Amino acid sequence: MTTITPRRDAVLVRRPGPEELDPVRTHRRRRALELSLAAAVPLALLLLWQLAATQGWIDDRVYPAPSTILADGWDRAAAGDLWPDVWATLKRVLAGYALGTAAGYALGLLMGSLPLVRAAFEPLLDALYVVPKLALLPVFLNMFGLGEGPQVALVAATVFFFVWISTMSAVIAVPSGHRDAGRVFGASPWQMFRHVLLPASLPSVLVGARIAAGVAVLVIVASEQIAATNGLGHLIFDSRALFQNDVMFVGIVCVAVLGVLFSELVRLAGRLLTPWAPKDRGRGQS
């Protein structure tokens, strides 16, 4: 038997990097860089847009400069012209979202827990899932008339499917060992739901709910174009028809902000409601 002693100059020596030497400072610097990038890229694009509009590289009558859009948005907000439309859209989104989430969660739980219910409803719901929800608007118009009903129903129908699918798959995916443990401890159906199914499924449900939040805003904007007399969608398409492009862009910016805020709120609610879930790191967070 021979023993080989490695040559000293062949040994790989790794010196501690900044991450090991000062992890807190490194993390802080990395975070600052990420935040700077997140702010700088949109800002750079806005500056480029502004430059293009003022230099005439693009037609500022068709694509108004960001400064024009900002000024117009500010004026409309200060005059109180913008808020009724924002509020109208928000009301529809919130009402439809609440209804769709509640219905989707309830049916998802039922179908995830009871195979017979799943067998009864899944083919039908799968078929309805692929129907573009906007195509249902005429049906909702006939059912609910010309008021808020069709808009709320459309958002609810859209949200329902996202929450239903994520809930059902999350409940199905709950390991059988968790259920067995519940049964061993003599859990009642309510206790099984409260202590096993809910904590196990909620993280996935909230992911579905967060996707649905963005889609809800998307759908309501399209729907308000067709059958509403107010709201941000109506503002966008009305101003487009009247060739008021600055107002149209104000509406688009408001929709983007509303969508981001709503989605972030749902994400925040998810973090608070499911502290046990793996941390949702979100966009570019170290």
Added chain:
Amino acid sequence: MTRRTCGVAVVAVAALLASAACSSPYSDTSGAKAGTGTRTIGPVEGCGKSSWTDPADLAPDRAPARCEPLAPSAQPLARKRKITIATGTLSAEYVAPLEAAVDKGEFKAEGLDVTLKVLPTPDALPLLAKGDIDALWAAPEAAVMNGIKGGFDIKWVAGNFSPGPGSKSGLWVRTKEGETAARVEMAGRTLGTMIGKGSVIAYPMQKALARHHGGLDEIQYRQLGSADVLTALQNGGVDSAWLLDPVWRKVDGKPGYAFLGGQPAGEPLGGLLYGPTLLHDDVDAGVALLRAYIRTVNTFFVSDYKKDAAFVAYLSKLLKIDKAVLEATPSLRMDWEIRKGTTTRLQAAYRAQGATQGSAVPVSRTVDRTLYEEAVGHVP
């Protein structure tokens, strides 16, 4: 890195601020060129005194300007021109003169190769202003006025039609107990229309509402699909509706419905809009296009053109509209002229509707009658 980034950002902002001082070349191109002011106008055979009427004449029974059939005769351009005209639809009776002119070769006779392109007005406006399309068969809607106000060089150069006698296309209402067509309270009522805010119907609507204690700002609009307007009126979804040809026939004469008014007789509210190409760069082609259009009206759409069953059958095929639908309504009164003050009255209605803001665009920036006047040989 931070310092370098800050430096780049400062330079970018400085460049931006410096650039902001320079105005965009797009900012205002209206009235930038000489236009049609210096052209020689001579008499045109077949177009006598009756080929022009005073724009100030707003009488509802005014006979529209007419030349003899086949006049004004074609004056082929030395070089063939390709012309693109945008229109919101090809299946409407008011587009018939344009489609007939293409079909009968009237544009070709002038040396024009005309293509009709279906495009909604808001989409067509920037293209018209840029010269990507040459003309727009539409109306001086609020979108057009906003575009002109924003610096687009677009003008209304010819009319299209006014409703024929007997037409009841317009504002219909479901009457409440004790109400008659002469006395209906319109304030606070809902109105269904497939035509959105800022359309030229705002003007006749304003007139009709004013007669019935209402205003454009006192009614609630419901924009509905073409198939839904009548249904909504009949089932009580809306109190009133703007019914187009031939939909109004369904409620005409039925108890519980009243016609409050439509487009003013003798006053066209739409027609041809030209962009800078035909207004300034190629006025010869602009006049030739109007000459062909006017000749088509004089030859085929003289007065009650629907009396001729063969011609109705031709129109039905051309426009892809059912013959019975065409026969259900009176002939339109085709009219290439533009009345005095129409754009001012339209803009007043748009403002009342909230579709435009600020002062009205002056007529000098919205209307140019010189091209059709040249086509019929009228010297202003």
